[in-house]
Amino acid sequence: xxxxxxxxxxxxxxxxxxxxxxxxxxxxxxxxxxxxxxxxxxxxxxxxxxxxxxxxxxxxxxxxxxxxxxxxxxxxxxxxxxxxxxxxxxxxxxxxxxxxxxxxxxxxxxxxxxxxxxxxxxxxxxxxxxxxxxxxxxxxxxxxxxxxxxxxxxxxxxxxxxxxxxxxxxxxxxxxxxxxxxxxxxxxxxxxxxxxxxxxxxxxxxxxxxxxxxxxxxxxxxxxxxxxxxxxxxxxxxxxxxxxxxxxxxxxxxxxxxxxxxxxxxxxxxxxxxxxxxxxxxxxxxxxxxxxxxxxxxxxxxxxxxxxxxxxxxxxxxxxxxxxxxxxxxxxxxxxxxxxxxxxxxxxxxxxxxxxxxxxxxxxxxxxxxxxxxxxxxxxxxxxxxxxxxxxxxxxxxxxxxxxxxxxxxxxxxxxxxxxxxxxxxxxxxxxxxxxxxxxxxxxxxxxxxxxxxxxxxxxxxxxxxxxxxxxxxxxxxxxxxxxxxxxxxxxxxxxxxxxxxxxxxxxxxxxxxxxxxxxxxxxxxxxxxxxxxxxxxxxxxxxxxxxxxxxxxxxxxxxxxxxxxxxxxxxxxxxxxxxxxxxxxxx
Numbered sequence: 001x002x003x004x005x006x007x008x009x010x011x012x013x014x015x016x017x018x019x020x021x022x023x024x025x026x027x028x029x030x031x032x033x034x035x036x037x038x039x040x041x042x043x044x045x046x047x048x049x050x051x052x053x054x055x056x057x058x059x060x061x062x063x064x065x066x067x068x069x070x071x072x073x074x075x076x077x078x079x080x081x082x083x084x085x086x087x088x089x090x091x092x093x094x095x096x097x098x099x100x101x102x103x104x105x106x107x108x109x110x111x112x113x114x115x116x117x118x119x120x121x122x123x124x125x126x127x128x129x130x131x132x133x134x135x136x137x138x139x140x141x142x143x144x145x146x147x148x149x150x151x152x153x154x155x156x157x158x159x160x161x162x163x164x165x166x167x168x169x170x171x172x173x174x175x176x177x178x179x180x181x182x183x184x185x186x187x188x189x190x191x192x193x194x195x196x197x198x199x200x201x202x203x204x205x206x207x208x209x210x211x212x213x214x215x216x217x218x219x220x221x222x223x224x225x226x227x228x229x230x231x232x233x234x235x236x237x238x239x240x241x242x243x244x245x246x247x248x249x250x251x252x253x254x255x256x257x258x259x260x261x262x263x264x265x266x267x268x269x270x271x272x273x274x275x276x277x278x279x280x281x282x283x284x285x286x287x288x289x290x291x292x293x294x295x296x297x298x299x300x301x302x303x304x305x306x307x308x309x310x311x312x313x314x315x316x317x318x319x320x321x322x323x324x325x326x327x328x329x330x331x332x333x334x335x336x337x338x339x340x341x342x343x344x345x346x347x348x349x350x351x352x353x354x355x356x357x358x359x360x361x362x363x364x365x366x367x368x369x370x371x372x373x374x375x376x377x378x379x380x381x382x383x384x385x386x387x388x389x390x391x392x393x394x395x396x397x398x399x400x401x402x403x404x405x406x407x408x409x410x411x412x413x414x415x416x417x418x419x420x421x422x423x424x425x426x427x428x429x430x431x432x433x434x435x436x437x438x439x440x441x442x443x444x445x446x447x448x449x450x451x452x453x454x455x456x457x458x459x460x461x462x463x464x465x466x467x468x469x470x471x472x473x474x475x476x477x478x479x480x481x482x483x484x485x486x487x488x489x490x491x492x493x494x495x496x497x498x499x500x501x502x503x504x505x506x507x508x509x510x511x512x513x514x515x516x517x518x519x520x521x522x523x524x525x526x527x528x529x530x531x532x533x534x535x536x537x538x539x540x541x542x543x544x545x546x547x548x549x550x551x552x553x554x555x556x557x558x559x560x561x562x563x564x565x566x567x568x569x570x571x572x573x574x575x576x577x578x579x580x581x582x583x584x585x586x587x588x
Contacts, residue, residue: 052078052079052162052163053076053077053078053079053163053196053197053198053199054076054077054161054162054163054194054195054196054197054199055074055075055076055077055193055194055195055197055199056074056075056077056163056165056177056179056191056193056194056195057072057073057074057191057192057193057195058072058073058074058075058167058189058190058191058192059072059189059190059191059192060073060187060188060189060190061187061188061190062186062187062188063186063187064186071086072086073085073086073167073189074086075165075166075167076199077163077164077165077199078199080098080099080100080164081096081097081098081099081100081206081207082096082097082099082163082164082165082166082173083095083096083097084096084097084165084167084168084169092108092109092110092225092226093106093107093108093222094106094107094109094208095107095169096207097164097165097166097169097173098207099164102120102121102122102174103118103119103120103121104118104119104121104124104169104170104173105117105118105119105207106119106169106218107207107208107210108210108218108221108222108225110221110224110225111225113210113211114208114209114210114211115210115211115212115213115217115218115221116208116209116210116211116212116213117212117213117214117215117218118212119169119170119215121173121174124170124172124173124174125146125147125148125170125171125172126146127144127145127146127155127172127175128144128145128146129142129143129144130142130143130144130145131143134156136156136158136179136180136190136191137179137191137193137194139158139160139161139179139194140158140160141156141157141158141179141180142156142157142158142159143155143156144156144157144172144175146171146172148170148171151183151184152183152184152185153171153181153182153183153184154181154182155171155172155175155178155180155181156178156179156180156181157172157175157176157177157178157179158176158177158179159176159177161176161177161194161196162196163177163194163196164176164177165177165178166178166181167181167189167191168181168189179191179194226412226413227410227411227412227413228271228410228411228413229408229409229410229411230268230270230271230408230409230410230411231406231407231408232266232268232391232407232408232409233255233264233266233393233405233406233407234406235404235406236255236264236393236404236405236406236407237261237287237402237403237404238261238262238263238264238393238394238395238397238402238403238404238405239261239262239287239289239397239399239400239401239402239403240260240261240262240397240398240399240400240402240438241260241261241398241400242257242260242261242400244257244258244260244261246258250267250309251267252267252268252269252388253266253267253268253269254266254267256312258312258313258436258439259312259394259435259436259437259438259439260438260439261402262394262395262396262397262402262437262438263312263392263393263394263435263436263438264392264393264405265300265309265312265390265391265392266390266391266392267388267389267390268388268389268391269387269388270385270386270387270388270389270409271386271411272386272387273386274382274386274411274413275413275414275415276379276411276412276413276414277377277379277411277412277414278377278378278379278381278382278385278409278410278411278412279375279376279377279378279409279410279412280297280345280346280375280376280378280407280408280409281346281373281374281375281407281408281409281410282295282297282346282348282373282374282375282393282405282406282407283371283372283373283374283405283406283407284348284350284354284371284372284373284374284395284403284404284405284406285354285355285356285370285371285372285403285404286350286353286354286355286356286357286401286402286403287355287356287399287401287402287403287404288356288399288400288401288402289350289353289356289397289398289399289401289402289403290352290353290356290357290399290516291350291352291353291397291516292349292350292351292352292514292517292527292536292537293349293350293395293396293397293403294347294349294395294396294433294472294474294575295347295348295349295350295393295394295395295396295405296344296345296346296347296348296393296394296433296435297344297345297346297348297391297392297393297407298342298343298344298345298391298392298393298394298435299342299343299345299381299384299385299389299390299391299392300342300389300390300391300392301340301341301342301343301384301428302390303340304338304339304340305338305339306318306319306320306338306339307339307340308332308341308342308435309390311331311332311436311439312436312439315439315440316331316332316436316439316440316441317331319331319332319339319441320332320334320336320338320339322334322446322452324446324449324450325449325450326448326449326450328442328445328446329442330432330442330444330446331436331440331441331442332436332441333430333431333432333444333452334429334430334431334452334453334454335427335428335429335430335454335456340428341428341429341430341431341577342392342428342431342435343381343384343426343428343431343577343579344431344433344470344577345376345378345381345391346374346375346376346378346539347433347470347472347534347539347540347575347577348372348374348538348539348540349472349534349535349536349537349538349539349540350372350395350397350403350536350537351369351372351510351513351514351517351527351536351537352514352515352516352517352518352526352527352536353514353515353516353517354368354369354370354371354372354513354514354515354537355370355371355404356401357515357516358370358515360515360516361515361516366511366512366515367512368512368513368515369512369513372513372537374538374539375539376539376541376542378409379424380424380426380466380468380581381426381468381579381581382424382426383424383425383426384426385409391407391409392435393405393407394433394435396434396437396438423583423584424581424582424583424584425462425580425581425582425583425584426579426580426581427456427458427579427580427581428579429454429456429467429557429578429579429580430452430454430557430559430576430577430578431576431577431578432444432446432452432573432574432575432576432577433575433576433577434575443474443571443573444573444574444575444576445563445571445572445573447559447560447561447562447563447573447574448563448564448565448566448572451558451559451560451561452558452559452560452576453556453557453558454556454557454558455554455555455556455557456554456555456557456580457553457554457555458550458551458552458553458555458580459552460552461552461584461585461586462552462582462583462584462585463582463583463584463585464581464582464583465546465547465548465550465580465581465582466544466545466546466547466580466581466582467490467544467545467547467557467578467579467580467581468542468543468544468578468579468580468581469488469490469542469543469544469545469576469577469578470540470542470543470575470576470577470578471488471502471532471533471540471543471561471574471575471576472502472531472532472533472534472540472574472575472576473486473502473531473532473533473561473572473573473574474532474572474573474574474575475564475570475571475572475573476570477567477570479564479567480564480570480572481532481563481564481572481573481574482531482532482572483529483530483531483532484532484564485501485503485532486501486502486532486561486562486563486564486574487499487500487501487561487562488500488501488502488559488560488561488576489559489560489561490545490557490558490559491557491558491560492547492550492555492556492557492558493555493556494556494558497545497547498545500543502532502533502540502543503530503531503532503533504530504531504532504533504534504535504538505530506535507527507528507529507530507531507535507536507538508525508527508528509535510527510535510536510537510538511525511527511528513527513536513537514526514527514536514537517536544581547580557578559576559578561574561576
């Protein structure tokens with residue numbers, strides 16, 4: 001039935017007096033019909049409006065199994081605009097399909113601004129239509145196929161409903177209403193419910209305003225919005241030989257420099273409660289130092305009577321001493337009742353002169369890196385990385401110009417996991433890396449005549465115990481331990497638990513990070529040579545040693561290494577550090 005809008009707006013009287021002819025029956029019927037049409041239209045208007053809007057709920061399957069949905073995906077459609085949303089808290093991206101403009105829109109709210117990315121339908125992957133059909137939720141659906149980023153995608157859509165939309169913005173929203181998507185044959189998005197009728201009167205289906213950006217910018221902003229970055233140091237000088245004047249006391253967010261400038265430290269506020277992963281990232285380049293140097297980013301545990309911070313401020317003499325069998329003293333290298341050694345987040349080795357020597361050493365076909373970035377997952381150390389913490393960077397060098405470093409911690413949240421920081425447990429045990437080298441802290445040479453022993457207590461209720469172990473050998477001549485494989489052995493309570501040989505044979509991979517590396521007569525470069533657990537321009541990855549049989553109570557941990565003997569003024573040494581990690585069985 002086609003209803004005249006004029007008849008609806010201006011209905012005439014059902015009876016008209018015609019001069020000289022009295023009442024006309026035909027006229028009466030005609031006017032009555034006009035009135036009935038107007039009444040019908042009045043009744044149909046809300047029904048037609050309701051029929052042009054509705055909500056579709058989608059479920060997910062992976063390899064035929066239902067995927068649990070704490071935050072269901074819903075598509076709402078009204079007035080030619082579809083909105084995709086979940087009930088997940090903190091959702092920062094709003095997604096729309098605008099059939100009036102024939103485009104899809106993404107809106108990102110980040111740092112008090114809103115950014116919008118518009119993608120026209122004709123820029124999306126084109127679908128190839130098929131004759132195959134299937135019935136979904138009682139609606140006849142046609143099949144289409146498309147390929148997106150090498151993913152094979154099958155789509156089932158219907159044109160039997162007054163609704164339109166797709167559960168993914170880039171998957172054929174222009175076809176109609178997509179009720180099922182199968183990606184690579186093993187992942188499904190499928191409609192579980194179609195409700196035709198009014199949707200919320202909230203502005204959910206009204207496109208907001210925002211700053212237009214291109215796809216690359218939007219993607220960068222989107223990724224950056226998903227995690228929290230704590231900048232500890234930014235373009236910080238680490239060198240040797242400066243006259244140092246530090247801020248008084250132990251202030252928050254102030255840079256402190258120690259050991260001639262080779263150590264920088266800052267007290268900084270970190271997230272108190274956190275679920276997810278944490279990565280530590282160091283960015284470094286040389287300002288003038290031409291050599292490969294040992295470096296680390298570290299955290300200083302507090303709470304004992306003596307801390308490593310006390311030593312930095314007062315001198316290595318305040319640290320507890322470990323005396324080896326030859327009578328040599330090693331300051332602050334192991335845990336005691338009153339002291340906890342610093343914990344390494346990232347151990348890295350600077351390349352030969354990256355940055356400062358790029359223009360001074362030119363070889364045709366060699367395109368030197370501008371800098372080096374070292375990044376590691378440090379989630380297992382989360383109990384040390386919450387609230388206020390002292391974080392530092394050390395690079396052992398003797399150069400006045402030294403290096404420039406930046407350090408940041410990136411916290412990647414997992415809203416569906418328990419509080420990772422509360423669940424994790426860490427017990428620092430030992431660290432022979434002489435971070436205070438320039439203040440007189442000895443190199444780790446004890447393994448020539450002795451082994452390193454640590455006694456520690458493990459409380460009840462700790463599971464998933466592992467030793468997070470870092471080890472690199474040093475001694476830079478042919479027979480030095482830097483170039484000689486040596487077995488590292490872990491003993492617990494006098495019994496051998498684990499042994500391995502730390503060795504890196506991939507150092508030639510990083511040649512372009514080492515412009516000032518020396519070239520030998522045989523064609524090799526110094527930076528190419530294999531080494532004891534490290535390469536110039538790389539991190540040293542922790543080794544995780546599982547300890548499933550370790551019970552609560554007191555235990556003695558022993559590290560044994562057959563360190564090479566001193567030759568003339570040359571000596572070998574080992575930088576080893578370790579801490580126990582685990583989880584509270586109760587999850588507290």
